[in-house]
Amino acid sequence: MNFLFYFSSAIALLAAALAISRRNVFHALLYLVVSLLAVAAIFMSLAAAFAAVLEIIIYAGAIMVLFIFVVMMLNLGKRSTEEEAGLLKPMMWAGPGFLALALLFELTIVALRGGGAVTGGPGVGPKEVALSLFGPYLIGVELASFLLLAGLVGAFYLGSQARPSEEEK
């Protein structure tokens, strides 16, 4: 089981790095799905089954479908891919990439200075999560439902404004 964690971690990191460096959006989305599935495998290795299932259903399922729908609606062609290739010169990404890697270096030092605590144990099942979610965190659930309603209304409003002008074209 230890092997599962390290193996899926490597896949998650590699797939995420490939996802942000692709020129074609569809390729990037496919790599991102692989990365999310690998993170779900990490959750499984930590015996967090509920989080793993939610990761697959909502992240790799619903959110990725939303992305793919939008890519299909935008109908990005070959021209966009070529323009993207022009923007990906080393001169463009070297500076921000270096700064972000410096941040990773710093975070690594901070993480390694802590004690060597071991995760694992019996694991947290869906029952404990549900009891906690609808017990002490009930107000958070209500606020999350507000947020989702606001997101729904906002997306609907922005989407409904986009439609008439598309017909004008």
Added chain:
Amino acid sequence: MAEILLQHGLLVACGLFVIGLIGVLVRRNLLFQLLSIEIMLNAAGMAFVIAGARWGEADGQVMFIFILVMAAAEVAVGLALLLRVSRGVSNLDGDAVSAMRG
């Protein structure tokens, strides 16, 4: 269950977060930037789940669910905005929409 060091799990989460950050900083395509933000949110949620597994508490997974909800709402509004932007701008360049009109 895996008996892994807490540090190793947090390091993986940090790595994912930094990869997402590089994506936001480097890519100029709005779609890729949204995608990178998803990676960053996912990494933050992963850190919560790993910490929750370390102490055997359900709170980590509860926070993961909240992050999931926020990511879903964010991506819905973000993609709707992107569709709106895509009418005026041909190539979804983030720099092309730097000027707004009230």
